[in-house]
Amino acid sequence: MKTAKLLAATAFVAASGLNVSQAQAEDLTLCWAAWDPANALVELSKEFEAQSGHTMKFEFVPWPNFADRMLNELNSGGKLCDLLIGDSQWIGGGAENGHYVKLNDFFDKEGISMDDFAPATVYAYSTWPKGTPNYYALPAMGDANGWFYRKDWFAKPEIQEAFKAEHGRDLTPPKTQMELLQVAKFFQGREIDGQKRYGAAIFTERGSEGITMGATSAMYPFGFKYEMTPGKYDMEGAVNSPDAVAGLEFYKELYKTSTPPGYTDSYMEQSLDAFKSGQVAMAMNWFAFFPGLYADPDTGGDKIGFFVNPGQLKEASTLGGQGISVVAYSDKQDAALEYIKWFAQPSVQKKWWDLGGYSCHVSVLNDPNFADSAPFAADFLLAMDGVMDFWQEPAYAELLLAMQKRLHDYVVADQGTAKEALDKLIEDWTETFEDEGKL
Amino acid sequence: MSSYSITEPSPLQKWLAGTLVVFYAVITLLPLVWILTTGFKSPVDAIAYPPKILFEPSLEGYVNLFTTRTRVSPEALQALPPPSSWYEEIVRNRDMVIAGPSRYGERFLNSVIIGFGSTFLSVFLGTLAAYAFSRFKVPLKDDLLFFILSTRMMPPIAVAIPIFLMFRTLGLSDTHLGMILLYTAVNISLAVWLLKGFMDEIPREYEEAALIDGYTRFQAFYKVVLPQAATGIASTAIFCLIFSWNEYAFAVLLTSGTAQTAPPFIPTIIGVGGQDWPAVAAGATLFLVPVMVFTILLRKHLLRGITFGAVRK
């Protein structure tokens, strides 16, 4: 027994001796939201484990709790996560409060160039202050809010006929927000295949970011802006412009006239549910879910079609997506950086897209075959051309909570007018920026 | 007056009262029964309309509770070797494969560790303090006792603000030790008040006799008072355990990946596409049943426990 143990020990020492050139094998924990792409990332990371000798552990938190828990984790200086795929809006806080490791030196040393990533994604996911060459993350997952619809219902001759009779045009995936409302209203309460169906599943969630992400998808195309002059925090006339008010009123009308009953607190999961259970003709959700939706045995395949968020006065989509950062409190930063270096390789990025992750790497996106590689790939490129994001300020959480409250109070809880909601929002935000010393 | 008491209700009154109470009990237990049964429903049965009372029992909820699963294409599924266990078979029937264990086991274990750890500490410290308060003239005794009680008046969220900062500074965030200390501090007020009540009921004469027999004060406490207080200590322990077991606010704010207990975790159980109610119900059932058992065991001391010893009966 003793000799066997000894032998084993020697063998172990010998084995580790062979690996001296490599860094010590670590247990790395990567934190992200619990959703389809996360599973793809687990799959992808197996290659990293095999190459590096490190083991990957994952902490995936459901979306409704994701921001809350991860920001809490960062703010308490927790060591749970070595790598964090944090939401785009966290970058300001991550950088200013020292939660994220600044990656410039590392990028320079390893020859990772941000020019290899789509400019919109670098701007949104990596830089702070915005647009400056100070990088705190590597673009990991491009995303935007898009739409999908029941292609099979749209194709039904009796539906087509009924729509034409009502609106004098063919039923097609909507090109403008107004068309979207028209189509949604058309489907609302309509009986198809013996069941009552509804117009559209949209975001109305109160607790995290749902209603803001949903409503801005309507408000951006109508002309909502955060500031009159970027960087000046002059919100009067931008946030509450007549166009912005019209956009918000529009979203409320969409909610009131075209959503399934009891749709008062719904976000990603509920939108997917409503669509998969055949309740709705159309639904908004993040592109991240589209590969899974397309693969769904019941409502995927040729039953589903995709379209980019319709424009109105202009083309715009609400930005989602995340960059991957190294957490400053981690004891295993070197190994974490190794992961980023591995992840940035074009071959890995290609595989990432194949597995269902939205790569931001230009070698993937500019590939002439990209647009045809999936039924939603072309729409994704279109969406990423016109993305707008929420504030990415360090005070982002506070700004978001104010918007969640004002929007939900107005849209779902029927309090006040759209103008009042947005006026109050400016008051809230002004207070925050004053506290921040930015106004 | 011995054969007939005028305060004894008439048989009709009894029957009526009994019927009404049983009716209330049935209604009030319905949600609990629903949790229990939903855990054994298939996801389809769980969200059926009208709600299903009779259904074919399924262990899918429990399997989903303990595993994480990924959807695979039908072709890939065909290529896999046949399922090696009954739970794998259940998962395969949904076009999925088991990717690994879920976090439920860990979270449950955390609840056990933190619950028992803090219960032990608070009962240990509480017994000592209660004995002192019960037997000795402690200066400012009433003030101290009231102070101990008043610590329970603060909303936990308010208490959590400085605790959060303290834990961050001391590196206690998201650790078992931090949570054990915190729950001990919260529970100790309950423990002291309850145990003081129990100890007050033990006649002093016993210890005094022991003291005179040559026992030291400590021996008297250890060999005479403790055995007498055993039931009281046990029920206090169960009350402390139930508190730590059920606590949510501190847990959700101060724990994350390592020391998170079950209450903040269970509501975040989601399935692959849509909330998996059978799995949530299964998780809730496993979590709630121990407390139900304790409640039944405790029924004699229940009132005292929930009123901080204010009502003893």
Place this chain on the structure above:
Amino acid sequence: MSDTSIDRVAKATPPSVAAKIRGLSDRAIAWIFVLPTIFLLLAVNIFPLIWTINLSFTNFRANRPNREVDYIGLRNYERILTDEDIWLTMQATAHFLFWTILLQVLIGFTLAWLINRKFKGNDLWTTLIVLPMMLSPAVVGNFWTFLYQPQIGLFNYGISFLTGIDPSSFQMIGDVKLAPWSIVIVDTWMWTPFVMLICLAGLRSIPDYIYEAAEIDRASQWRQFWTITIPMVLPFLMLAVLFRGIENFKMFDLVVQLTGGGPGSVTELTSINLKREAFEKWRTGYASAYAIILFVTVFGLASIYVKALNKVKER
């Protein structure tokens, strides 16, 4: 029993010395026994409380460790007390408190009175009825969102079964008008047994001879109820109200899981609001002032109430 030993000890030691030695060692033991508890409470309760008071005069934010912290006097308090949204929150809390306590007292007392009819098996049923209140509010609250689902939820189905209303026509936790009641219902479901248990103890504390005397005076049942039962149970009932009042003022877990404060902010109770300020917006200084205001409120109200309770007890 041990007369001899007593005698021996008494004779062997001069009384003053004996008292001194025992007193000393007792005091030492008392301190040794009490100090760990006091220390723990100081560390986890008092020190943090002082810290909170200190923070409440600053603009500190726990998520901005690199920012300068300024003392801003009473500015935080001023802002809270003049904030309309916080007053709305207080109103929501008041609505919740009033109705939960009223319903729980009415139902709880009735149940206790019925159980006190001493029908067969009342012990068993009492134990069963008590179960909901011992369970984790967060876990149970979460499950109630399922029971409240329109159409498929058991609650809506039950209501529709009894009244014939379409079960998908109303939404307990999504509707602005119904949501405040949805939390009242669940809290009442959970905590009525608490009030019941206390009332039961009160009812059982009334000695039979009082009723017997009343019977001899030919007082009607109705009169007995109002002149004996109610006054005798009142101190117990008031105690139950005190406990429920404090607990529901602190209410967080159940409601946060049920409605999360929505729709809009109609069920945003103070604790939920405080959580948003402290741990989502990270306005730590502001939230500290908020916490102090809440603490003073509970403490003040509870003290006044306890005085009233003692008066009732004295009668």
